[in-house]
Amino acid sequence: LKNSQLVNNEINELIIPHEKVAHVHKNNPLNHALLVLIKSGYTAIPVLDHENKIQGQISKAQILDSILGLERIEMERLNEYVVEDVADPDIPTLQTDSTFGEALMRSINYPFLCIVDENGAFIGILTRRSILALMHRYFQQ
Amino acid sequence: LKNSQLVNNEINELIIPHEKVAHVHKNNPLNHALLVLIKSGYTAIPVLDHENKIQGQISKAQILDSILGLERIEMERLNEYVVEDVADPDIPTLQTDSTFGEALMRSINYPFLCIVDENGAFIGILTRRSILALMHRYFQQ
Numbered sequence: 001l002k003n004s005q006l007v008n009n010e011i012n013e014l015i016i017p018h019e020k021v022a023h024v025h026k027n028n029p030l031n032h033a034l035l036v037l038i039k040s041g042y043t044a045i046p047v048l049d050h051e052n053k054i055q056g057q058i059s060k061a062q063i064l065d066s067i068l069g070l071e072r073i074e075m076e077r078l079n080e081y082v083v084e085d086v087a088d089p090d091i092p093t094l095q096t097d098s099t100f101g102e103a104l105m106r107s108i109n110y111p112f113l114c115i116v117d118e119n120g121a122f123i124g125i126l127t128r129r130s131i132l133a134l135m136h137r138y139f140q141q
Numbered sequence: 142l143k144n145s146q147l148v149n150n151e152i153n154e155l156i157i158p159h160e161k162v163a164h165v166h167k168n169n170p171l172n173h174a175l176l177v178l179i180k181s182g183y184t185a186i187p188v189l190d191h192e193n194k195i196q197g198q199i200s201k202a203q204i205l206d207s208i209l210g211l212e213r214i215e216m217e218r219l220n221e222y223v224v225e226d227v228a229d230p231d232i233p234t235l236q237t238d239s240t241f242g243e244a245l246m247r248s249i250n251y252p253f254l255c256i257v258d259e260n261g262a263f264i265g266i267l268t269r270r271s272i273l274a275l276m277h278r279y280f281q282q
């Protein structure tokens with residue numbers, strides 16, 4: 001069946017390589033992370049450690065929630081906290097030899113997936129956009 | 142060909158009805174819109190007018206950008222501006238009789254699409270998540 005051919009394809013060609021991915025380190029202060037998020041325009045970006053391993057993801061909403069006091073946004077707290085204090089550790093990762101079918105399934109609940117090599121080092125991300133674009137090409141045949 | 146059958150399907154069953162969609166009106170003050178966005182947890186939500194027609198979409202990032210002064214976030218401006226001053230008018234809409242193939246194509250560049258009836262009244266939204274979930278079910282057959 002033609003279908004099963006697509007789902008067994010490799011995901012290599014869909015990966016956005018890590019040099020093109022906006023990211024922060026877990027020890028960065030929050031004001032640095034907020035600046036990278038605002039400048040990149042992305043809703044959420046990956047968080048890495050010093051060994052280039054995935055620690056989670058962080059968004060503008062998480063940073064703002066963490067500095068929202070009762071009366072006002074307490075901007076001075078941006079220097080007191082680091083990314084690790086606020087980041088969401090729940091981020092799906094796939095290996096580079098995962099299939100397209102696995103990527104499609106994981107992308108149902110996550111706007112992007114992190115791709116790692118066999119040692120767990122960060123290789124890049126796979127976005128819903130690239131999965132949808134491939135599906136669209138597939139159905140146009 | 143089995144493929145062409147799926148792309149010609151109607152989109153009715155995928156639509157999130159308007160009563161379940163967080164939205165704001167174009168005349169709402171920005172502080173109301175920011176509250177709805179923070180409470181709903183969504184990145185962006187639709188903006189409607191008094192005739193229930195789609196005017197665009199608004200996000201937390203757009204609201205914060207509009208009140209970011211040189212020195213600090215000028216929270217008092219949240220009461221001075223209204224949604225219409227800040228919202229992004231570029232939002233794709235589909236009619237209720239559009240096909241799945243059209244929805245797939247439009248969702249490549251937009252996390253959600255607005256669905257309208259033949260008079261242009263807002264019916265609901267169609268999200269990337271529902272499209273990806275349908276594709277996943279399709280390939281499992």
Ligand SMILES: Nc1ncnc2c1ncn2[C@@H]1O[C@@H]2COP(=O)(O)O[C@H]3[C@@H](O)[C@H](n4cnc5c(N)ncnc54)O[C@@H]3COP(=O)(O)O[C@H]2[C@H]1O
Nearest residue numbers: 020021022041042043044045111112127128129249250251
């Ligand atoms: N600068 C830009 N140019 C063109 N289109 C843009 C864009 N920024 C956002 N979009 C569009 O909006 C969608 C949602 O972006 P968002 O930032 O919420 O959510 C993004 C963001 O959180 C993350 N992401 C994507 N590319 C990234 C990158 N190079 N570095 C870090 N994170 C990235 O993956 C999520 C899903 O991305 P996806 O491409 O599927 O879906 C993107 C894309 O279709």
Ligand SMILES: Nc1ncnc2c1ncn2[C@@H]1O[C@@H]2COP(=O)(O)O[C@H]3[C@@H](O)[C@H](n4cnc5c(N)ncnc54)O[C@@H]3COP(=O)(O)O[C@H]2[C@H]1O
Nearest residue numbers: 108109110161162163182183184185186252253268269270
């Ligand atoms: N409360 C929640 N429960 C479970 N999963 C959640 C969730 N909030 C977000 N997600 C997950 O995160 C994805 C991105 O959400 P986001 O808020 O950036 O982007 C959302 C949001 O801007 C808008 N949206 C979705 N449902 C909405 C609703 N009921 N009312 C207003 N806007 C909605 O459509 C975009 C795409 O939604 P999609 O479902 O494809 O994709 C969602 C979904 O997979």
